[in-house]
Amino acid sequence: MAEVTASPHAGPARWLVVAVPYVWLLLFFVAPFLIILKISLSDTAIAMPPYTPVFEGFGAIGDFISQLDFENYAFLAEDPLYLRSYLSSLRIAAISTCLLLFIGYPIALAMARAPTSIRPTLVMMVILPFWTSFLIRVYAWIGILKPEGLLTLLLQAIGILGPTEQVQIFRTDTAVFIGIVYSYLPFMVLPLYAALEKMDATLLEAASDLGCPPWKAFWKITFPLSLPGVVAGAMICFIPITGEFVIPDLLGGAETLMIGKTLWTEFFGNRDWPLASAVAVLLLLVLVIPIMIFQNQQQKVR
Amino acid sequence: MKTHLLRLAATAVGVAIAATTAMAQERVVNVYNWSDYIDESILADFTKETGIKVVYDVFDANEIVETKLLAGGSGYDVVVPTAPFLARQIQAGVFQKLDKSKLPNLANMWPEISERLAKYDPGNEYAVNYMWGTTGLGYNIDKVKAALGDIPLDSWDVLFKPENAEKLKACGVNILDASDETFAIAMNYVGKDPDSKQAADLEAGGEVYKAIRPFVKTFNSSSYIDELANGDTCITMGWSGDILQAKTRAAEAGNGVKVEYVIPKEGTYMWFDNLAIPADAKNVEEAHAFINYLMKPDIIAKASNYVQYANGNLASQPLLDKEVLENPSVYPPAETVSKLFTISPYGPREQRVLNRVWTEIKTGS
Numbered sequence: 001m002a003e004v005t006a007s008p009h010a011g012p013a014r015w016l017v018v019a020v021p022y023v024w025l026l027l028f029f030v031a032p033f034l035i036i037l038k039i040s041l042s043d044t045a046i047a048m049p050p051y052t053p054v055f056e057g058f059g060a061i062g063d064f065i066s067q068l069d070f071e072n073y074a075f076l077a078e079d080p081l082y083l084r085s086y087l088s089s090l091r092i093a094a095i096s097t098c099l100l101l102f103i104g105y106p107i108a109l110a111m112a113r114a115p116t117s118i119r120p121t122l123v124m125m126v127i128l129p130f131w132t133s134f135l136i137r138v139y140a141w142i143g144i145l146k147p148e149g150l151l152t153l154l155l156q157a158i159g160i161l162g163p164t165e166q167v168q169i170f171r172t173d174t175a176v177f178i179g180i181v182y183s184y185l186p187f188m189v190l191p192l193y194a195a196l197e198k199m200d201a202t203l204l205e206a207a208s209d210l211g212c213p214p215w216k217a218f219w220k221i222t223f224p225l226s227l228p229g230v231v232a233g234a235m236i237c238f239i240p241i242t243g244e245f246v247i248p249d250l251l252g253g254a255e256t257l258m259i260g261k262t263l264w265t266e267f268f269g270n271r272d273w274p275l276a277s278a279v280a281v282l283l284l285l286v287l288v289i290p291i292m293i294f295q296n297q298q299q300k301v302r
Numbered sequence: 303m304k305t306h307l308l309r310l311a312a313t314a315v316g317v318a319i320a321a322t323t324a325m326a327q328e329r330v331v332n333v334y335n336w337s338d339y340i341d342e343s344i345l346a347d348f349t350k351e352t353g354i355k356v357v358y359d360v361f362d363a364n365e366i367v368e369t370k371l372l373a374g375g376s377g378y379d380v381v382v383p384t385a386p387f388l389a390r391q392i393q394a395g396v397f398q399k400l401d402k403s404k405l406p407n408l409a410n411m412w413p414e415i416s417e418r419l420a421k422y423d424p425g426n427e428y429a430v431n432y433m434w435g436t437t438g439l440g441y442n443i444d445k446v447k448a449a450l451g452d453i454p455l456d457s458w459d460v461l462f463k464p465e466n467a468e469k470l471k472a473c474g475v476n477i478l479d480a481s482d483e484t485f486a487i488a489m490n491y492v493g494k495d496p497d498s499k500q501a502a503d504l505e506a507g508g509e510v511y512k513a514i515r516p517f518v519k520t521f522n523s524s525s526y527i528d529e530l531a532n533g534d535t536c537i538t539m540g541w542s543g544d545i546l547q548a549k550t551r552a553a554e555a556g557n558g559v560k561v562e563y564v565i566p567k568e569g570t571y572m573w574f575d576n577l578a579i580p581a582d583a584k585n586v587e588e589a590h591a592f593i594n595y596l597m598k599p600d601i602i603a604k605a606s607n608y609v610q611y612a613n614g615n616l617a618s619q620p621l622l623d624k625e626v627l628e629n630p631s632v633y634p635p636a637e638t639v640s641k642l643f644t645i646s647p648y649g650p651r652e653q654r655v656l657n658r659v660w661t662e663i664k665t666g667s
Contacts, residue, residue: 044650046394050372081661147534171520254521254664262661268365269481269657271372272650 033284040277041068051273072278082279085262086286092173092248092258093241096180097234100188103181104233108192109222112199123193126186134183138250141179145170145251171253179247184240188233195229196222228298235294239287259283329354331588334370334378336575337362337524338547339433341608348595354588362524364480371396371580378580379589382432385574386482386647389422397428398581404590405430407597410617419574419614421644429576430593431614433543433606436634436642437483437571440526440545443560445473445536458491458566461537464513471517473536476529479521481660483571484511484539486645491568497645499652508659521664527551533559541573542631543611550610563631569641574614 045052053067076082111122129137144150147166155161169175199222207217223230245260252258259279266276329352333345337360345356359378361367364387370376371383371391383391391397402408408430415431423429439461446455449469453460460466467475478484488507490496495503511518519535520526527544529535531551538545542563549561577596579589596602603621606613610626612633619627626632634642648656 046390046650048372048374048394048396050394079658081658148532254518255666257665265657265661268363268369270650270653271365271368272654 033281036277036280038068039273040072040275040281041070042274043067043069043071044272044274049273050271072275073282075275076278076282082259082262082282085257085259086283088257089242089244089259090286092176092180093238093244096177096184096241097238099177099181100184100237101230101234104185104188104192105230107185108189108196108229111189111193112196119197123190126189126193129186135246138179138183138247141175141182141251142170145175145178170251173252173256175251175253176248176256179251180241180244183247184237187236191232191236192226192229195226195232199225231294231297235291239291242287243283329585329588330357331355331585331592332357332359332377332379333592334359334361334367334376334381335432336360336382338527338544339382339575339609339611341604344596344601344605347601348592352591352595354591356592374582376580376582377584379583379585380577380579380592382575382577385419385422385576386645388429388574388576388578390647391578392423392428396580397578398583398586399427400430400579400593401586401590404587405594405597407594410597410599410615412614412616415574415614418572418644419576421646422574423576429578430597432575432577432596433609433611433613434572434574435542435611435632436565437478437487437539437541437573438545438563438565438631440530440538440540440548441562441564442473442530442533442536443562444558445533446470449473449536455562456564456567458487458568461539462488462491462510462514464517467514467517470537471519474520474529474534475514475518476520476522476526476535476538476540477511477518478526478539478541479523479664481656482645482648483573484660485656486571486643487539490570490643496571496643499648501655504652504656504659508663511663515663515666530561531555531559532557543609546610546629546631565631565634565638565642567641569643572639572642572644574644 039051042051042053044050053064107126111119111126114122142149145167147168147170149167149170151169152161152166155167156163156165161167169178203221203225204217207221208214212220243260244258245264248256248258248261249264263276263279263283266272266279270276331354333356335358339360340358342358345358349355364384367381367383368387368391370378371381372394411430415434416426419429419431420426439455439458441455443455446460449472450460450466453466461470461475485504485507486496488510489498489503491510492506494506498504520529522529526535526538526540527548528551530538530540530545530548532555540563542565545561545563549563552559552561577593579586579593583589596605597615599615599617600621602613602615603618606618607623607626610629610632612626630638
């Protein structure tokens with residue numbers, strides 16, 4: 001300690017290291033958020049940009065602030081469309097996260113229990129899909145799921161479907177779930193694997209020596225110890241899935257209602273940037289709550 | 303609707319490339335046009351003739367263009383918005399007035415089309431028509447006849463009567479995802495003014511779609527071309543040239559799908575896609591050169607022959623393929639034209655009502 005404080009350069013250098021993430025956050029999160037918040041308090045106009053008032057410097061700041069109002073938020077509360085969109089997004093995110101957990105946990109467990117020598121290879125295989133563009137992978141699912149796609153051909157070839165029957169999955173919620181689970185699986189598997197891999201195998205040996213059957217040992221020891229991984233994986237998946245736009249737009253049908261799509265319509269279709277911004281601000285709040293729960297959880301674990 | 307992100311990414315890359323090449327003092331024009339909307343050899347020929355490089359980027363919805371233009375700094379020099387959007391964008395100050403001294407080929411234009419376009423662009427000061435067309439019905443003729451029997455297909459009844467739509471459900475029904483047009487057509491169908499902005503009339507138009515909603519498979523404005531051509535969709539509301547392109551693609555694929563386009567007898571929406579120059583365009587000189595080039599009769603005839611849309615250029619007509627000029631779905635006879643209607647742009651609040659009902663219809667609730 002004495003050495004660190006004695007060095008004349010350590011102080012500023014250390015501050016710089018600490019400052020980098022904060023400056024990053026300020027520049028790429030706080031500043032854009034404030035701009036969005038400001039637009040959400042404005043009114044639409046037929047102009048460039050399509051809202052008013054536009055910030056014209058600090059001289060007129062009094063006028064500027066007096067023109068802002070909360071009517072867009074009031075409108076969000078009035079029209080049930082927005083509530084239904086938020087709820088539908090949360091529902092899709094919750095179901096997807098559960099599916100991801102059911103599929104991801106056995107994979108992570110098998111990886112963690114595999115011989116140490118092949119684990120890096122297994123981790124590599126989980127990460128491998130990232131080497132292809134996300135968009136192309138989602139498009140590939142269109143080729144698989146569409147009525148005359150690969151899945152139909154396969155099922156016809158093995159005789160499950162008749163020659164004139166076709167799978168009707170593309171442009172349904174089922175296709176959205178398939179796309180989401182496929183795309184987010186690595187984000188679920190990796191934190192689970194990290195948590196499970198750290199686990200002390202001797203605990204399970206001890207349980208078995210003391211007569212605990214394996215399934216009970218799993219619920220009493222493995223699962224509780226992996227909880228931080230479960231929470232981390234669930235949050236990393238749940239939050240972006242709630243705001244997901246690309247997958248439901250490409251794979252979902254017309255009746256797939258998600259907040260990302262509603263926001264798109266406000267922004268592009270209605271040209272109502274203020275209302276679109278209000279939807280975005282509210283979406284952020286909906287997502288901040290789970291993050292806070294997550295933080296709390298982490299505190300408790302420590 | 304399905305490729306916004308791809309397009310955004312492509313645009314970003316396109317504009318970045320444009321910016322860097324411009325620095326190398328090469329003459330460039332950045333063009334933003336609808337997808338599948340030109341014979342690409344025209345672009346190469348333009349570069350050969352003028353030395354101006356064309357950076358060509360495409361979109362599939364007016365909304366995307368409008369948002370980019372309203373945000374400013376889009377980086378494009380020539381864009382191709384559809385008329386009602388054009389009118390609103392002119393009002394918002396998005397475009398610059400054309401320098402007509404640089405557009406000698408304006409003399410080739412079709413006065414009748416320019417006159418109709420003047421409803422949106424008074425005095426034709428900001429835009430030149432590129433193509434125009436109609437929104438009608440596209441059929442997979444065999445499948446539709448198998449489902450409905452031998453009923454006349456020249457009416458919106460085929461799609462809008464629930465008992466018909468129900469029978470067509472199994473072979474695939476698509477509707478354009480373009481709320482202002484779809485409502486204008488439905489309001490006209492139920493005997494209202496297609497240009498009405500009254501909430502009650504919009505609701506009445508909405509009822510038409512609500513009644514057939516259970517039988518509609520997709521609401522789509524671009525991939526329906528392929529879906530009609532490969533047999534996934536058997537009836538669609540669509541743009542004339544798109545459906546004729548589906549017809550060509552099906553014939554080329556030799557898959558036995560026979561596609562037909564019909565302008566329904568009740569009348570339909572007539573639209574105009576127009577060339578305009580954004581106010582903040584960097585290559586104004588080149589933009590004028592490009593627009594002027596597209597008004598050459600032989601060039602625009604080549605484009606029309608390729609995309610099978612009618613253009614607003616009278617001098618090009620003798621140079622058109624017979625199949626295009628004499629096709630009543632492309633160049634409709636005067637009697638049909640008299641039943642075509644245009645609509646004025648929606649105000650912000652009206653647009654909200656419209657899109658709200660449209661979202662309700664699409665999500666089926």
